[in-house]
Amino acid sequence: MTRPLRADALRNKEKLLTVAATAxxxxxxxxxxxxxxxxxxxxxxxxxxHFPHRNALIEAAYRHEVERLCDAAPELLSSCVPAAEALxxxxxxxVHYAGTKKGMADALRSVVGSDTTLLGHTRxxxxxxxxVLLSAGAQDGSLRSDADPEDVMxxxxxxxxxxxxxxxxxxxxxxxxxxxxxxxxxxxx
Amino acid sequence: MTRPLRADALRNKEKLLTVAATAxxxxxxxxxxxxxxxxxxxxxxxxxxHFPHRNALIEAAYRHEVERLCDAAPELLSSCVPAAEALxxxxxxxVHYAGTKKGMADALRSVVGSDTTLLGHTRxxxxxxxxVLLSAGAQDGSLRSDADPEDVMxxxxxxxxxxxxxxxxxxxxxxxxxxxxxxxxxxxx
DNA sequence: GCCAATACCGGAGGCTCCTCCGTTTCACTC
DNA sequence: GAGTGAAACGGAGGAGCCTCCGGTATTGGC
Numbered sequence: 001m002t003r004p005l006r007a008d009a010l011r012n013k014e015k016l017l018t019v020a021a022t023a024x025x026x027x028x029x030x031x032x033x034x035x036x037x038x039x040x041x042x043x044x045x046x047x048x049x050h051f052p053h054r055n056a057l058i059e060a061a062y063r064h065e066v067e068r069l070c071d072a073a074p075e076l077l078s079s080c081v082p083a084a085e086a087l088x089x090x091x092x093x094x095v096h097y098a099g100t101k102k103g104m105a106d107a108l109r110s111v112v113g114s115d116t117t118l119l120g121h122t123r124x125x126x127x128x129x130x131x132v133l134l135s136a137g138a139q140d141g142s143l144r145s146d147a148d149p150e151d152v153m154x155x156x157x158x159x160x161x162x163x164x165x166x167x168x169x170x171x172x173x174x175x176x177x178x179x180x181x182x183x184x185x186x187x188x189x
Numbered sequence: 190m191t192r193p194l195r196a197d198a199l200r201n202k203e204k205l206l207t208v209a210a211t212a213x214x215x216x217x218x219x220x221x222x223x224x225x226x227x228x229x230x231x232x233x234x235x236x237x238x239h240f241p242h243r244n245a246l247i248e249a250a251y252r253h254e255v256e257r258l259c260d261a262a263p264e265l266l267s268s269c270v271p272a273a274e275a276l277x278x279x280x281x282x283x284v285h286y287a288g289t290k291k292g293m294a295d296a297l298r299s300v301v302g303s304d305t306t307l308l309g310h311t312r313x314x315x316x317x318x319x320x321v322l323l324s325a326g327a328q329d330g331s332l333r334s335d336a337d338p339e340d341v342m343x344x345x346x347x348x349x350x351x352x353x354x355x356x357x358x359x360x361x362x363x364x365x366x367x368x369x370x371x372x373x374x375x376x377x378x
Numbered sequence: 379g380c381c382a383a384t385a386c387c388g389g390a391g392g393c394t395c396c397t398c399c400g401t402t403t404c405a406c407t408c
Numbered sequence: 409g410a411g412t413g414a415a416a417c418g419g420a421g422g423a424g425c426c427t428c429c430g431g432t433a434t435t436g437g438c
Contacts (some may be wrong), residue, residue: 006434032424043388048426071393195404198416221394232418335396 013050020061026104029110033057041049055111062101062108066122069097070080073129082142087133091176098159098172100172127153134183141188155179196362204229209250214292218299223255244300248307250288255311258286260262262318266343269294273373274304280365288362316342323372330377344368 005013018039023031033054037047047102049059072093076086083181101108111118130149137143194202208229212220223244226236240246261282265275290297300307319338326332347370353358 008433011385011389033426034424044426045388046386053426088409119383147395192415195415201417222396223394233396234398234418235416236417242396296427366407 009050012040012042012046016042016047016050016057017061017064020057021065021100021104023158024058024061024107025100028103029058035085037073047085058104058107058111060119062111063102065097066125068126069093070129072133077136079131082140082189083147084142084180084187086179087137087143087183090129090133091180094156094159095176097167097174099169102160102164102168123153137183137187143183144185149182152179152183162183167176191247198239201229201231201235205207205231205236205239205246206250206253209246210254210289210293211248211371213296214248214289217292218296230320242373247293247296247310251293251300251307252311252359254286254289255314258282262321266322266325271378272326273331273376274370276326276332276372279318279322280290280369282363283345283348284358284361284365288315288358291349291357298319324373326376332372333374341368342374353373 004010016036023036023039027035027059033047035042036057037044040047045056051060069090072091073086077083077088080086080089127149130152134147134149134152136145138145156176158175159172162168162175165171198371205225212225212228216224222236223233226233226245229236230246236246240249262275262279266272267276269278301339316338319341323332323336323338323341327334340341345365347364348361351357351364354360
């Protein structure tokens with residue numbers, strides 16, 4: 001049986017994942033792993049122990065980003081009212097996620113190849129998070145109750161169509177604002 | 190416009206491909222490219238000029254093997270009579286090809302990934318070579334005339350099922366001999 | 379609070395990668 | 409067959425990869 005990671009090991013792994021996501025996104029697939037280790041304040045040995053090769057790190061970093069995004073949904077719901085507000089906040093997080101994934105696209109392609117399992121899995125995770133947010137909104141009346149999370153997800157997919165210009169972040173924000181307004185339309189309050 | 194390769198460049202490229210096929214087959218995917226360059230009597234610079242990265246070399250080496258095999262068919266027909274004899278010789282060459290491909294399997298997998306174009310293309314090349322041999326045999330009466338090259342190809346596919354034991358080469362030979370006898374059965378002479 | 383036992387960490391070192399550019403060879407002309 | 413430019417060669421060198429193991433932190437038992 002595999003016992004839980006020691007506290008320091010966990011800390012380092014977490015830090016590596018965060019740093020890696022940023023690095024792959026900003027510097028491309030070919031960023032030296034030694035750079036990532038250094039930025040995480042860790043030796044290469046540690047990096048290679050957790051992630052035996054480049055692809056393992058890329059994949060883990062991506063999974064980590066998705067997880068962070070999805071975990072944020074319930075947290076936001078407990079700190080923001082009404083749920084429509086939580087949704088707005090979550091979509092802000094989504095913008096950040098989209099930015100990272102945009103940058104990581106090349107890196108991701110080099111990993112997944114034929115492995116569509118990964119993409120399918122993360123997609124359904126995101127849909128699930130969305131479902132939580134939408135049903136909370138339906139319950140407190142801040143969002144219409146007839147919206148399908150799959151549909152919303154598809155609509156959010158439009159984000160990938162935004163060009164690489166300097167104002168992509170604004171474009172994405174506008175797109176999402178529009179979407180939220182649509183989800184509010186006809187809500188009880 | 191891209192002019193034809195200079196004579197020495199062509200010689201080196203050819204040598205590299207031959208050496209690479211052997212090396213990948215015998216030493217695995219991870220054989221240092223410097224080793225291949227050295228065995229081909231060439232500097233690494235030359236290797237990298239012709240094949241900018243490992244995958245390019247692997248793919249080219251594989252294509253080269255297939256081409257060599259297929260080009261052998263018409264040559265054998267002009268030097269061996271009857272055509273059944275040419276077919277036997279060609280199948281000997283196929284055994285060698287199978288051995289190389291067996292060894293290169295790992296390397297190949299790492300290249301092709303989702304690219305099924307490559308495998309499909311080489312398959313049809315081999316079928317074409319087979320068709321030439323079979324129709325020559327039908328014409329000179331040394332082989333039956335109702336054999337479909339696609340079928341023969343499929344039967345030859347059994348070669349990949351031969352285990353990795355020490356006598357695989359003999360097993361393959363017997364399998365192919367059986368196949369040839371089948372193709373002779375009922376031939377005019 | 380202390381002490382082993384048990385992970386985990388770090389980075390030097392050996393190896394491979396791949397580029398870069400001075401040198402050599404080729405192909406073509408006169 | 410000498411001259412010339414274009415193309416190819418080679419291998420040194422700088423950079424990244426990954427392993428290995430002496431040193432260090434953490435944990436669980438006392």
